[in-house]
Amino acid sequence: MTSVRGMVAPLGVRDFRRYYLGHTASAFGDTLTPLAVAFAVLHLTGSPADLAVVLLGGRLPVIVLTLVGGALGDRFSRRGVMLVADMIRFLAHGVTALLLLTGVAQLWMLVVLQLVAGMGSALFNPAAVGLVLSLAGKERLQEANSLLAISRSTTSILALAVAGALVATVGPGWAVLIDAGTFLVSAAFLQRLPHTPLGLNAERSAQPPDANPGPNAGPPSRTADGNPERGADPPDGDPGRSVGLSGRAGGGKREGRAGLPASIGAGVAAVGSRSWLWVWIVHVSLTNMIVVSPFLVLGPYVADQHLGGAPAWSAIGIGYAVGGLAGGVVSARWRPRRPMVAALLVFLLMAPLPALLAVPAATWLLVIAAAGAGLQLVVYNVAQTTAVQRDVPEELVARVSSVVMLGALVAAPLGMALAGPAAAAYGAGPVLASSAALTVLFTLATLLVPSVWRVTGGTSPDRGGDVSPEQGEGLSPGRDEGPSPRPGRQPVP
Known part of the structure; x- marks a missing residue:
């Protein structure tokens, strides 16, 4: 168990703290818009199929451009x-x-604007995974990711209450306007980060891209003013300063004149060499398509038709956020010996929510089920994100994260596209009940894969031994997040 002091240690790093504050503001806005846009569309047309089209508008650019963003x-x-x-x-x-x-x-108009917003998310999300690694360092990754998850969940509780009240009283436009403002707050904090970020991994200095110093290498070279050149070790007495790879803000190594396709290919190859990661991607992809996507489309529709509209859906979302807050605390302090197995078992808490919504059950029961679903989301995602950040060389983290995001999201549009017609043909209840059953089926099937059980807290299943962080590989899971929306992450309601 990690102590409370250790859990909040990343906040002692000035630049991670700045990123954390910007992330918190943006997370508040991220929670406002989905609820507001969902009920704006339902009030505009009353069609769950139209809502699916708008949701697809935000997802498709992420799928198409995520590899480029990475x-x-x-x-x-x-x-x-x-x-x-x-x-x-x-x-x-x-x-x-x-x-x-x-x-x-x-x-x-809403579809087009969601497409544009999705383009921004495709650029932001992979870079954010790499930036957190640069700011927090590998030793505190799980704590850093958990703090970000707790931040998202905490702000979601307030934001969902605000969104529900705004939609019910003055309309959804005000909620979306507040969200727009939070992107400016996030940008202001990002602007304050140095080009050479500070991090907890101060002991790890970066070498110039082509450097390969031998055991008899001399001291780091310095410029005329006595400061170390880029790529040299930081001077004694300068705690916390990490020059970064290539001297860019959280950027990776330069790859010479390699083009964009070759750069993307390197990320795909890195994922292909890790069988546990492929298994994880397949699980998330299938559950996003057949479980989460129908829930995102049909959930607001059921709430609007049977539960009283936006206030009920807001209450369910608050329950989800409270569960996510608990999941963040659990992830920060709990280090299971087999994190992938633990994450998959916790994922089973997703099943009761669509099952109860299929009835539909009373709102208070749905709120409790949503809390369990929120807890599993954060535990699952913290494990996955931390695994990628630890196991993958830093200069590949954004690209590998983009491949994970693409794999997780590529099937989601199909689920959204089919949810509306399926509900029209068979009813929302049977579709949601099927989603609940498939949650259990897919998860139990994934637990039968041997590589899932070989992932431990400090050993890569694809290499079979402990490897030091300096080698950039061989370390495995802990997860959330991601920046939200967020690698391999399940979407949040």
């Missing part, structure tokens, strides 16, 4: 890529809010 996050300043992404999303959500507030919004 490559850019490893080739250029991660901070810079994330700043551009925040500006894109600020504009998209700002225009959406104005259309809703003025009453001129049409379905096609």
Whole structure:
């Protein structure tokens, strides 16, 4: 068990703390918009199929451009890529809010703006995974990821209450407008991060891309003013300073003149060499398609038709967020010997929510079920994110994360596209009940895969031995997150 002091240790690093504050503001806004847009569409057309189209608009760019975002996050300043992404999303959500507030919004406009916002997410998410590694260091990754998950869950509790109240009283446009403003807050904190981030991994200095010093290498070279050159060890008495790989804000090693396709290919190859990661991707992909996507489409519809609308859906979301908060605390303090097995067993807590929504059960029962689903989300995602950050060389983290995100999300649009027609043909209840049953089936089937059981807290199943962090490989899971929406992450309701 990690102590409370150890759990909050990453917040002692100034630059991680700045990122954490910006992330918290953005997470508040991220929770406002999905609920607001969902009920804006339902009030506009009343069709769950139309809601699915709008949701797809936000997901498709993430699927198409995530690999590009990962490559850019490893080739250029991660901070810079994330700043551009925040500006894109600020504009998209700002225009959406104005259309809703003025009453001129049409379905096609919302779809187009969701496409633009999705482009920003595709750039932001892979770079964020790499930036957290640069700021927190490998020794405190699980604590850092858990703190970010706790932040998301805590802000979601307040944001969902605010969103439900705004939608029910003054309309969804105000909720989306607040979200747009949070992207500016996030960008302001990102702007304050140095090009050479500080991190807990101060002891780990970066070498120039082509350097390979032998055991008899001399002291680090210095510039005329006595400061170490980029790639040299930090001077004594300068605690916490990490020069980073290539001297860019959280960026990875430069790969010479390798083009974008070759850069993406390196990320795909890194994933292909890790069988446990492929198993994880398949599990998330199938459950996102057949379990989570129908829930995201049909959940607001059932709440609108049978539970009283936005306030009930907001209450369910708050329950989910409270469970996520508990999951963040659990993830920060609990280090299971077989983290992948533990995460999959906890994932079974997702099943009661769609099962009860299929009835539909009373709102208070759905809130309790949502808390269990929220807890599993965070435990599952912290394990996956931490595994990637520990097991993958730092210069490949954004690309590998983008492959994981792509694999997790690629089947989700199909689930969203089929949920509406399936509900029209068979009813929302049978579709949601089937989702609950498949949650259990897919998870138990994944637990039968041997590599799942070979993943331990300090050993890679694909290498069979302990490998030091300096080698950049061989360490395995702990997870959330991701930045939310977020690697291999299940979407949040």
